[in-house]
Amino acid sequence: MKKIAAVMIVFNGDHVLEQSIRSVYDRVDRILIAEGPVDYWRSRGFTTSTDNTNSVLEGFYDPDNKLRVIHSQFSEKDDQFAAALSILDCDVDYVLQLDSDEVWSSESLSGVNRLLDERSPISVGVRSLSFVGGFKRILTGYETRTDNFIRLLKWEPSCRFITHRPPTIVYSSGQRTRSHGHIDSDDAYEMYDIAMHHYSYVWPSQVSSKTEYYGAAVSRENCIPGFFLKHWLPWASTDDLEKKWELEKSIAGMHEIVPEMRGPAFTRPFIGCHPSAIQDSMPTLDARLRAELSSYGAP
Amino acid sequence: MDVKMKRVFVTLGDKRYVRNIGCLIDSVRSHFTVPYEIHVVCLDKETEDFISARRSGSDVVVHPLSELFEDFEIRSFRLLPPSREATSNAQASNKDPQHVQFCWTLAAVSTSWLMERMSCDVTYVDSDIYFFGDIEPFFAELGAGSVGVVRHRIPYLPTSGEYNVGIVHFKFDPVGRAVLRTWRDNVTRASGPYIVHYGVCGDQRYLELLRGMFPSGVVVVDKNFGHLAPWSVTQHAYVGGKILWEGRLQDLVYFHFAHFNAGRSGYSASYNNEWIWGDPLKVDPFVNDLYDRYYAAMKGIDSELVALSRLRRGDMT
Numbered sequence: 001m002k003k004i005a006a007v008m009i010v011f012n013g014d015h016v017l018e019q020s021i022r023s024v025y026d027r028v029d030r031i032l033i034a035e036g037p038v039d040y041w042r043s044r045g046f047t048t049s050t051d052n053t054n055s056v057l058e059g060f061y062d063p064d065n066k067l068r069v070i071h072s073q074f075s076e077k078d079d080q081f082a083a084a085l086s087i088l089d090c091d092v093d094y095v096l097q098l099d100s101d102e103v104w105s106s107e108s109l110s111g112v113n114r115l116l117d118e119r120s121p122i123s124v125g126v127r128s129l130s131f132v133g134g135f136k137r138i139l140t141g142y143e144t145r146t147d148n149f150i151r152l153l154k155w156e157p158s159c160r161f162i163t164h165r166p167p168t169i170v171y172s173s174g175q176r177t178r179s180h181g182h183i184d185s186d187d188a189y190e191m192y193d194i195a196m197h198h199y200s201y202v203w204p205s206q207v208s209s210k211t212e213y214y215g216a217a218v219s220r221e222n223c224i225p226g227f228f229l230k231h232w233l234p235w236a237s238t239d240d241l242e243k244k245w246e247l248e249k250s251i252a253g254m255h256e257i258v259p260e261m262r263g264p265a266f267t268r269p270f271i272g273c274h275p276s277a278i279q280d281s282m283p284t285l286d287a288r289l290r291a292e293l294s295s296y297g298a299p
Numbered sequence: 300m301d302v303k304m305k306r307v308f309v310t311l312g313d314k315r316y317v318r319n320i321g322c323l324i325d326s327v328r329s330h331f332t333v334p335y336e337i338h339v340v341c342l343d344k345e346t347e348d349f350i351s352a353r354r355s356g357s358d359v360v361v362h363p364l365s366e367l368f369e370d371f372e373i374r375s376f377r378l379l380p381p382s383r384e385a386t387s388n389a390q391a392s393n394k395d396p397q398h399v400q401f402c403w404t405l406a407a408v409s410t411s412w413l414m415e416r417m418s419c420d421v422t423y424v425d426s427d428i429y430f431f432g433d434i435e436p437f438f439a440e441l442g443a444g445s446v447g448v449v450r451h452r453i454p455y456l457p458t459s460g461e462y463n464v465g466i467v468h469f470k471f472d473p474v475g476r477a478v479l480r481t482w483r484d485n486v487t488r489a490s491g492p493y494i495v496h497y498g499v500c501g502d503q504r505y506l507e508l509l510r511g512m513f514p515s516g517v518v519v520v521d522k523n524f525g526h527l528a529p530w531s532v533t534q535h536a537y538v539g540g541k542i543l544w545e546g547r548l549q550d551l552v553y554f555h556f557a558h559f560n561a562g563r564s565g566y567s568a569s570y571n572n573e574w575i576w577g578d579p580l581k582v583d584p585f586v587n588d589l590y591d592r593y594y595a596a597m598k599g600i601d602s603e604l605v606a607l608s609r610l611r612r613g614d615m616t
Contacts, residue, residue, distance in 0.1 A: 140370075140371075140372040141372060186477065186480065187473070187477075190476040190477050241369065244371075245371055245374065248371050249375075249378075252375070253371075264372065264375060266370075266371035266372040266374070266375050267371050267372075268369070268370035268371060268372055268373075269369050269370065271415060271416055
């Protein structure tokens with residue numbers, strides 16, 4: 001079986017952090033985590049996570065001693081990702097980029113095993129089941145387009161990490177991520193049933209923080225002004241499908257990037273099961289969602 | 300029974316096609332020898348009510364359009380700008396161009412929607428198809444292929460393409476899923492690399508594209524599987540209750556009764572390109588008999604519709 005190191009960057013990302021790490025723990029050989037703020041959050045006075053991120057990392061049950069965590073402050077996310085990679089202390093064949101809101105099912109990890117064994121790809125795109133405003137609806141369109149998320153990258157001791165947006169590695173041969181031998185997210189999904197459960201737009205605290213950061217520090221001109229308060233929060237606060245539809249119709253979906261840039265990104269019902277790591281803690285996760293929505297005045 | 304042990308079909312229609320759907324279900328019930336499910340996507344309440352009331356059973360599953368519309372991406376396809384072809388088609392038939400454009404997405408979208416939910420092979424069947432035999436020869440000829448398509452069985456016309464959307468089968472395997480995704484993506488885009496060449500005839504021109512993109516996975520089922528449509532009647536010969544196609548005698552499995560118009564005292568079989576391919580009712584008594592049988596089946600459904608309507612009104616006389 002191919003050896004894998006999961007690499008995560010995190011700052012105030014406690015929502016499903018424990019579930020995310022737990023979902024891959026048995027499969028991977030190392031979990032490398034760089035925790036801390038990037039410049040945008042440092043300029044707002046943060047020096048480390050202020051939610052439960054650090055206590056989750058400190059308390060995580062790690063019987064096989066796979067976790068390696070570095071706490072620091074970073075100029076940007078590329079710098080943070082490189083810091084996580086710098087603490088890799090064993091030989092691995094692949095790097096799995098694991099965001100703190102991404103959770104893997106055992107079925108998808110089985111697909112990963114088969115794919116890596118059969119194809120030895122240079123990189124793999126992964127279909128994202130991106131949840132919005134709860135655990136029942138996921139994004140379509142833009143969010144599921146081919147290779148919107150590259151998650152598995154071949155690793156060699158001499159390779160060079162370039163950027164995590166999109167994840168890119170250059171090898172000694174001159175090859176790079178997504179060159180010959182790449183498996184795109186559609187093939188990975190249709191041939192190996194590989195998809196990740198991505199709890200990316202579920203909680204108000206998560207969405208407001210994410211959209212604030214992207215709007216201010218990454219792509220201001222491409223973000224919908226007031227997305228969180230004007231669009232996402234009313235959407236998440238109602239169970240009325242017709243109201244949700246009207247909100248989506250006005251911005252061709254439920255995603256913070258302007259429709260002219262991304263195309264449609266409507267939601268649809270989620271079919272299937274959540275990964276066991278999520279199922280086990282669903283009452284707690286749902287209670288947090290209700291409490292946060294309630295704090296914003298949602299019924 | 301596990302659905303993976305069954306043949307799963309999907310069809311769709313509104314009240315203008317409710318009689319066709321009823322006939323299709325009856326013909327399947329009469330001829331199919333392998334366990335099956337027919338999933339009917341009902342585009343209006345009248346169709347949902349009739350199929351639910353008069354054709355319910357463990358073999359028929361009714362899906363109101365509202366069920367598909369819980370998927371907002373599908374709902375958004377109603378907002379697609381009508382293409383030039385949809386506009387022209389709508390003008391000719393006095394329909395809403397945007398609705399025509401939406402309808403052209405539905406074969407691919409409904410099939411994809413069902414496959415996603417059931418994780419099994421799915422066969423799309425047009426509602427105006429009527430079976431005169433068992434469909435199993437289709438699957439026997441498909442063999443290891445992932446997608447099965449049928450030909451129009453007429454000389455090639457760029458406006459209609461080579462393959463007919465009447466029956467299209469998709470296996471739930473990597474190629475079948477990829478082909479279905481590609482078909483759905485192309486008929487639901489307002490723009491894209493293939494629109495200019497393949498967008499000219501709604502959904503079925505894309506079957507040509509798919510065969511080109513996945514040549515080993517998409518199989519043309521044509522050798523041992525007999526079928527007719529108004530446009531292909533004149534292209535066949537008729538021998539002893541069988542049809543002769545490209546030198547092969549075939550049992551007739553289905554007739555695609557497109558444009559069939561049943562009135563109170565008779566029917567019309569005229570269709571768009573009749574001036575090119577000829578009048579199907581002036582070819583062979585075998586064909587006329589097929590039309591007569593379909594008309595009789597439709598009349599039976601007319602009676603059911605009247606009875607149902609009376610029942611709803613409380614008129615028991």
